[in-house]
Amino acid sequence: MTKLRTCNRRRKLWPSVLLTVCSVVSPVHSQLVSGTMDVHWNQGSEDCVKNPQPPIQVHQYNAQTFILRESLCATYEAPFIYLLIGKTKALLIDTGAVADAKTMPLAQTVISLLPKGGSRLPLMVVHTHGHLDHRSGDDQFRALPDVEVVPTDLESVKNRLGIADWPNGTGLVDLGDRVIDVIPTPGHYSSHVAYYDRQSGLFFSGDFFLPGRLLLKIPTRTWRARSVLLSSSSSIQSLMCLAGISSWTSPVRPSPPADIIRMSGRCN
């Protein structure tokens, strides 16, 4: 288990990928493998019947990293999905908002992107969290050989991603010469995690942190609301400390009620 610096604590037009300062996480991986974000994301169509769009857009960030986006003509969420390929295993982060393989051939597309030659790499399917727009494609993968789909309940996330101390510790997935840190980020969703790729320096934040309103589902009971806010605040603080940012303030829109709450914190 990797320990991050403890930091004094006990839809979207852009993929929720953040390029982060990685030296805190893995000082030995100072040479990041770069990639390109020179891509124009499909804006959908005024009339998707008259002017249908491809169901999935695939952007190759680098030789071993793919960013996929489901079409706005297939789902208004148009979620992003990420495929990271190592020497011995591939990792798919999220499976999008569309279940039907005929409408959205996600599994077929992902398998086609895996390296050719020899036996196909095993594929591990994980999620940032369990909202339906991040896991509706799961069933397309479940029947495939050499594919593991990790469920989104907290026990499964902890057990399969190696997080012994939730939410203070971290987990790790080794893809073979490519290590992915798994960072608990509850708040938006109780078992939400983010992923940090030591090879590329990419951080996959899901819905916990993105360039837009951060949504929290606030329970009606006061003590539960406080628990959600504390979880979210702690998650943001972890991320900011990880990125080497000493203090932060973040607006958060709970749902409901539609008030904006400002949370702030500081790293020592």
Ligand SMILES: [Zn+2]
């Ligand atoms: Zn969500």
